[in-house]
Amino acid sequence: MTALEPSSGATTYRIGEVADILRLKSYVLRFWESEFPQLVPLRTGKGQRLYTEKHVTLLRRIQSLLHEHGMTIDGARRVLEHEEHSRIGLAHLVPLKAAPAPAAQGELLQECVEELEMLKQLLQPHA
Numbered sequence: 001m002t003a004l005e006p007s008s009g010a011t012t013y014r015i016g017e018v019a020d021i022l023r024l025k026s027y028v029l030r031f032w033e034s035e036f037p038q039l040v041p042l043r044t045g046k047g048q049r050l051y052t053e054k055h056v057t058l059l060r061r062i063q064s065l066l067h068e069h070g071m072t073i074d075g076a077r078r079v080l081e082h083e084e085h086s087r088i089g090l091a092h093l094v095p096l097k098a099a100p101a102p103a104a105q106g107e108l109l110q111e112c113v114e115e116l117e118m119l120k121q122l123l124q125p126h127a
Contacts, residue, residue, distance in 0.1 A: 010052055010053075011052070011053060012042065012050040012051060012052055013050070013051045013052075013056065014048060014049065014050065014051075015029055015030070015041075015048075015049045015051070017051075018051045018055075018056060018059065021056065022056075022059055022060065022063055024063070029049075029059065032059070032062055035073050035077065036058075036062060036076075036077060036080065038058060038080055038081075038084065039055065039058055039059070039062070041055055058080075061080070062076060062080070065079055065080075
């Protein structure tokens with residue numbers, strides 16, 4: 001599927017401009033297109049890539065996951081898929097619930113603390 005040029009006056013960037021903004025090489029952006037299905041830049045009539053602000057935001061997220069958080073491409077892909085499903089799917093499928101009562105929040109917090117303490121004990125080296 002090929003995306004076409006935007007008909008509106010939306011700001012777009014060519015691949016070299018985006019590469020400069022992100023301090024990456026153009027070939028890295030082209031590679032990421034093949035690895036992340038969410039990343040589909042627009043195309044001019046001549047086939048040149050055009051990136052919108054939304055694409056640049058996505059590329060920054062990918063760059064952060066890979067370079068700052070040290071994730072693998074597969075791991076970053078799964079994070080993005082999870083974020084996309086959470087943002088799109090759940091908003092329409094799951095009705096919003098009221099926040100738990102303060103007492104219930106306290107109980108939940110206490111349970112979390114207890115579980116973290118158990119994990120801490122499990123992870124401590126045995127003397």
